[in-house]
Amino acid sequence: MQKLREFKLPNFFNYPPYFTLQPVRDTREKQIQLWKELIIDYCKTQKIFVIGIEDEFPLFTNTVIERSLTHEAREAFLSALVSEGRAEWMDKGRRKCLIFWHRIQDWADILLQFAKDNGLEDGVVTIEEIRFGTESQGTELQGIDRTILNRALKLLEQKGKLVVFKGTSTDDEGIKFSV
Template sequence: MQKLGDFKLPHFFNYPPYFTLQPVKDTREKQIQLWKELVVDFCRAQNIFIIELENDFPLFTNPVIERSLSHEAREVFLSALVSEGRAEWMDKGHRKCLILWHRIQDWADLILGFVKDNGLEDSVMTVEEIRSGTESRGTELHGVERSVLMRALKLLEHKGKLTIFKGASTDDEGIKFSI
């Protein structure tokens, strides 16, 4: 089985036709499903949140079989993730895509679990402490894309689970949990 770093690639990754958009509807649907799962699994394993279509992305090329996805195929696969709510285009030209290996509600649930597991129910933290503090090390919150974290925090604020306080800079934004 081929690997990309420590990530095990699925068997279809070595099958050249999967690097070309398939013309038959049923085959294309299967191809899109396999690529969607691969992109989400890889991004989650590698803690990747943003894919830029114009830049090299390790999954989109297989040097072993000398195949690369076309720009059109990349956009089709990522657009399929967008239509499921598993990704969002970050620009109108579809050049940058935010991968949501958890939906925003799931990120919010992870934050609540983190708060409860660490006994932070009535405490104050900065956004940066959640993203890169010692408490978050070893959790999926460590290194989370800031925009994803802020959306999950705002969802929790809307539900009355916390209050976000603006600081002098974005590094100083604080959160008061009230769970």
């Protein structure tokens, strides 16, 4: 649990019944809504892209009130995000979940903005540079999950805004913008 101190938790996180999946539909819907928002908010501020359902994810347990989400509840909340297009199961067994705290479309827009900000409208950049280069430092692209980046790139490629070309190894895979 590193550098998480600045995250402000909502009040419901301290109310025990929110850790049990509610049987009554209306109550459950509200519960799921609150958890969805919390998960997205948290992942966004902490730059988390993948949640393992059995992992010791800080949101899944509140040690102060001694409550922990059941597997069923975790799956229900993440599934709700998946059905909204805010997340995606990474395996059939639903053990890992990829969180889109920006939708793919928004990631694509961020990439285009990145290209504009760095005068790359017609330029070439490697994937490594986007993820860890000096240009992306301090931007949301820094450390972006590879799968999510690929999705956004594919979307832009379909729109003809860039071309992805393979290098000799995965490390020097690059893209050429044509914005």
